[in-house]
Amino acid sequence: MTVTDNKTGSGVAPVEMITCSIDDITITVPKGTLIIRAAEQIGIEIPRFCDHPMLHPVANCRMCLIEIEGMPKPQPACAGVLTDGMVVKTQVTSEEADTAQRGVMEFLLINHPLDCPVCDKGGECPLQNQAMSHGSGISRFEGVKRTFPKPIPVSAQILLDRERCVSCARCTRFADQIAGDPFIELFERGAQQQVAISDDTPFDSYFSGNTVQICPVGALTSADYRFKSRPFDLVSTPTACEHCASGCALRTDYRRDVVQRRLAWEDPEVNEDWNCDKGRFAFPYLEADRIKTPMIREDGELRGASWPEALGLVADKLNAARGRAAVLTGGRLTREDAYTYAKFTRVALGSDDIDFRARPSSDEEAQLLASMVAGAGLGVTYADIERAPIVLLAGLEPEEESPMIFLRLRKGALAGTTTVAAIAPWASPGFAKASGVVLAAAPGGEGQVLEALRTKSAGLSEAATGVANALSQPGAVILIGERLAAAPGAISAALALAAESGASLAWVPRRAGERGAADAGALAGLLPGGRPLNDAVARREIAEAWNISDDELPTEQGLSYPGIVEAINAHDDTIEPAEGEDAPEARIGALIVGGVEINDVPDISAFRAALAKVDFVVSLETRMSEVAQSADVVLPVAVDTERAGSYVDWEGRERPFPKVVRDSFAMTDSRVLAAVANEMDHTIGAGESGEIRREFNALAGWSGERAAAPNMTPPVSPTPAAGQALLATWRLLLDLGVLQEGEPHLAGTRRPAVARMSVGTAASIGAADDA
DSSP states (O other): OOOOTTOOOBBBBOOEEEEEEEEEEEEEEEOBHHHHHHHHTOOOOOOOSSOOOTTTTOOOOOEEEETTOOOOEEEEEOOOOOOTEEEEEEEEOOOOHHHHHHHHHHHHHSHHHOTTTTTTTSOOOOHHHHHHSOOOOOOOOOOOOOOOSSSSEEESSEEEEEGGOOOOOHHHHHIIIIISSSOOEEESSSSGGGGBBBBBBBBOOOHHHHHHHHHHHSSSETTTTTTTGGGGOOOEEEEEESTTTOOOEEEEEEEEEEEEEEEEEOOOTTTOOOOOOOHHHHHHHTTTTBSSSEEEEEEEEEEEEEEEEHHHHHHHHHHTTTTEEEEOSOOOOOOOHHHHHHHHHHSSEEEEEEESSSSOHHHHHHHIIIITTTTTOHHHHHHHHHSSSSSEEEEEHHHHHHHHHHHHHHHHHHHHHHHEEEEEESOHHHHHHHHOOOOOOOOHHHHHHHHHHHHHHTTHHHHHHHHHHTSSSSSSSEEEEEGGGGGTHHHHHHHHHHHHHOOEEEEEEETTTHHHHHHTTBBBBGGGGETTOOOHHHHHHHHHHSOOOGSSSSSSSSHHHHHHHHHHHOOOOTTOOOOOOOOOOOOEEEEEEOOOTTSSSOHHHHHHHHHHHHSSSEEEBOOOOHHHHHHHHEEEOGGGGGOEEEEETSSOEEEEOOOOOOSSOOOOOOHHHHHHHHHTTOOOOOOOHHHHHHHHHHHHOOOSSOOOOHHHHHOOOHHHHHHTTOOOOOOOSSSEEEEEEEGGHHHHTTTOOOOOOOOHHHHHTTTOOOO
16 A cells, blocks of 8 residues: 655655554554554554643553553554554453453542542533443452642643543653643652642643643633533533634533633644644633724714714714725634625725735735735645744744744654754744754844745755755745745745745734635725735626626725825825815825734834824724724724634635624624615625625635736845844734633743844943843
C-alpha cells in the first residue's frame, strides 16, 4: 500500500499492514498501531484514564490491562503495539483482563473522595462511569482516606484538588508535549504522588484550560466554573471562537440563556482537541453592561430613544450625506454582517469609502487582499504547515496572534518534519518553544531580510542561507502577519520570494472577522468575492445580485481607513463662504462605525479628532465604548451568542455557528442596517443570516481578472532619527481588549508588555532597565 501526497502527487513511504485478532475478531491495521486504537476501530471500548489520542502513551493508570496470548501477565493496551498474528483478549472475553481492571479500579478508589455531588466533574466523569462498569459496588477498604489542603491555585485560572488525582499525567504531558509550558509535574512517589508546581513558578500558559478538560477526574477545575453548574443542567451548542483568526471549534454550554462555560470542540482539521485560554474563558462580556435601547445625542448628551425615532434620524442624516458617508467595521464582525455593511455602503450610501482594518494597514496590504486573498477560498491549511519542510514567519508571532498555528508548528517541529524560521528582532518565547530559527531584523526591516532571502545575497548568515535553500523544497510555506503592512515593501518582498522559490504563501490576520470581511467586500475598491470595483463584468454580477443597475454602484475607488480619517480632519469648516455661495461640503459628512474600539486604531488622537469633527456619527455597538460615547446615534446590536453566522479563519475555511441564546432583545448588525436602509428607501434585504449566506455563496465563485498584486520593491528601510529608537512589538494574546472585560482570571496570567533594545541604543537615548 502506497500513500500519495495529494498536494504534490509524489509517493511517500508505503504503509506495512499487519493482521491480528482482538476478542476473536480478525483485524488488519497499519504496523505500529496501538492495541487500544485497534480495539476502538471494531467497537470495543477498553477502559482508560491516562490514554489520550493526542498525547504520547505512558501506561500510568493501568486501567486498560488486557490479556495477550503468550505473555505471562496482563499488559496495558494504551502502550502495547500490535504485531502480526498477535492474539488479544480484552475484558469482553478474558476473565483475567476483567479481574485486572477491577483490581486497578479498586485501588484507585481507595483514596478517592466520595464527593461526586459537589465535584465539578460529577455527571461527566470517566471515573464515575468506569467505576460503575468496571468496579465493585462495595469497598473493602476500611482505613482513612488521605486528604490534602484544597484547592491549590495552579494558576489564576486552574485550581487543584489533589486527593482526586489518579496520577494519569494527562495534564503534565499536555503541558510538556503540546503547549511547551512544563510548569506542572508529578511530585513524590507511591501513595503520596501528586500534581504540584514550584513555589516560584505558576502554570503560566495560554493553554492551561485544556488540562481541565482532559483531566479524567475532578482534580483540575476552572476557577470561573467551579461550583457554578451541573453538566446535566446545561444545554450544549457547537460554536466558533470569535477572538482570533485561528477558527477554533468550541462547545458553548449555557443555562437559562446565560453562558456558563466554553470547551474545546474536537475538529481534527483545525484545532484538533485544543483551544487557548482566551477562547475558553473570555466570554463574560457577552452579558456585561449591554446597551439595550437606541440612544441619540440631545443637548450634548446621549439619551434613550425608541427604534423608530433613532432609525428616522439616522436615515435623514445619511440621506443628506449620500455619497459622502464612510464606514469602518473593525475585525469582530461575522462574514454575514461584513457583507451587509459592504452592501449597505454601496447601495444605501452610494459610497465606496469602507474599511474593516481599524489597525495599522497600507495600500500594499489592500492590493494583496484584493489580488490573492479575498474570495480565494481554502489556500494553505493547518495540515500543510504541520507537514511543511519549512515554515517562514514574517510579521507574525503565532503564540500571541494565532495560537493554533503555534501548536501546529510546534507539533511539526517536535515530530522532526518542520523547521520553523522567523524574521524577527528577537527570539520570543513562542519561537523558542517551536525550536525556531530566528533571522534577525530591525523593527520594520522584515522586507530587507525577505529580499535578501530571495536574492541569496552574499551577506547571508549560514542559518539564513539554509532557510533560503529550504524554501525551494516542495511544500514550503511562508506565513505573513498583518503587522507586515506597517513595513513598506515587505509584503511585495514576501510575494516575490514565494514566486521565485515556489513556496506557498498565506496571510494571517489577528482578528476573527478580517478574512471574512475581505471576502465580503468590506474594503474600498473591492466587491464581494474578490471582484474589483472597476471590472465591468464584476459590477454587472453584483448589480444583478443586489437588484440595482450598474450605474448605481460607485464608479471610483473610495477611501480606506487612513484616507477616511485624514479627509475628515483635513476639512476646514472655519472658512466663510463668499456672499451668495454655500460652504464647501466635507469629503466625509457622516461616519458609520461598527465594532471599532479606540485602542484598535493606529493613531488614537487622529481618530478622536475625526469623531469630534465629522458632522454625524452612528455607532453600532454591544456596550458603551469611547466611540459610542462620541456618537450622535448609538444602535445596540447582538453579540455572538445572540446571532447565527460564520467567521472565516486564516486558511479561508468557513466556521459557521448557530444562534445560542433564543430569548434576546438584540438584533444583528445586518438587521439594523436593513432597517436603516428601508428608512432611507433602499432595499438591501431583511438582514436574516440564512438569506445573506445564500446570497453571498452565489457570489463566491468569481473567476474573472483580479486586481494587480502589489509590487513595491525595493523594501523601504526604517531609519530612526538621532536620539530615537525603533520598538519591536505586537499585540499580546491577553491584552486590554473589550472582549476580555469582566474575566478576572485571565487578567492574572496576562503577560507584561516589554520594550527591548540593544545596549548601544539604550545608552544613546539614555534608557535604563525598568525606566
